[in-house]
Amino acid sequence: MSRIAHAGHPIKSPLDDDSVRRLLERGAPRGDERVLDLGCGGGEWLLRALTTRPHLHAEGVDISEDALAQAREAANRLGVEERLVLHRQEAAGFTSAQPFDLVLSVGAAHAFGGLLPTLVAARKHLAPGGRVLIGDGLWEREPSQEAIEMLGDFSDLATTVDRVVADGWTPVDGHVSTRRELDDYEWACWGTLAAWALDHPADPDSADVLATATTRRSEWLRVYRDSWGFVSLVLRRTSD
Numbered sequence: 001m002s003r004i005a006h007a008g009h010p011i012k013s014p015l016d017d018d019s020v021r022r023l024l025e026r027g028a029p030r031g032d033e034r035v036l037d038l039g040c041g042g043g044e045w046l047l048r049a050l051t052t053r054p055h056l057h058a059e060g061v062d063i064s065e066d067a068l069a070q071a072r073e074a075a076n077r078l079g080v081e082e083r084l085v086l087h088r089q090e091a092a093g094f095t096s097a098q099p100f101d102l103v104l105s106v107g108a109a110h111a112f113g114g115l116l117p118t119l120v121a122a123r124k125h126l127a128p129g130g131r132v133l134i135g136d137g138l139w140e141r142e143p144s145q146e147a148i149e150m151l152g153d154f155s156d157l158a159t160t161v162d163r164v165v166a167d168g169w170t171p172v173d174g175h176v177s178t179r180r181e182l183d184d185y186e187w188a189c190w191g192t193l194a195a196w197a198l199d200h201p202a203d204p205d206s207a208d209v210l211a212t213a214t215t216r217r218s219e220w221l222r223v224y225r226d227s228w229g230f231v232s233l234v235l236r237r238t239s240d
């Protein structure tokens with residue numbers, strides 16, 4: 001279902017193509033960086049970095065074999081497979097002999113237990129002077145208890161950035177997902193899933209898929225659309 005739901009929005013986070021391009025430009029300004037993505041999913045961030053920068057090398061870590069298979073297929077199709085290494089394992093347990101100039105982790109902070117633990121993990125992999133590109137949820141308005149139970153607890157934008165700064169990082173760029181990016185992402189997921197069910201009425205999973213799309217769309221609209229947002233930050237260590 002995840003593969004179908006994200007077919008129309010391969011970046012599995014609420015960011016449009018321009019935002020992704022701009023954040024990658026800030027994260028990998030030279031073009032020959034070594035890039036690591038912790039929780040890379042289908043590898044879409046890495047694939048975009050690799051196809052636009054012929055001297056860049058990338059590694060991705062994820063626990064989903066299906067997502068990694070998709071990344072592998074796309075890398076072969078795009079001719080960047082020789083510069084991409086994929087690891088199927090827990091992101092928190094990943095180790096590498098060589099550090100990275102850019103460590104990405106977008107929409108995967110739950111794999112580490114939150115934003116600050118994700119930064120602790122990213123720092124272990126960072127070369128001196130390197131950058132981290134991290135994306136995580138935030139509250140744009142006071143959430144309901146139901147929203148907190150459904151999505152986990154976040155902070156508002158200013159508090160989120162304050163915590164990151166207090167942890168020894170300086171934001172050198174950032175992007176707060178717009179209402180349109182947030183809505184486009186949810187419509188892409190639940191709309192694509194619903195459309196698949198309508199297009200495959202004879203499939204034994206069709207009714208379940210339609211029910212899931214209906215439930216998830218309703219949860220979004222009723223429980224968290226008004227309060228949840230998403231911020232992406234490009235970070236450098238304030239002092240190494």
Ligand SMILES: C[S@@+](CC[C@H](N)C(=O)[O-])C[C@H]1O[C@@H](n2cnc3c(N)ncnc32)[C@H](O)[C@@H]1O
Pocket residue numbers: 010011012013038039040041042043044045061062063064067089090091092105106107108110111112
């Ligand atoms: C919302 S997706 C984001 C994917 C990608 N970063 C993007 O923005 O397109 C979260 C990803 O984290 C992965 N993930 C969840 N827990 C993980 C863990 N413990 N270790 C590694 N990956 C994990 C999931 O399999 C999924 O691919």
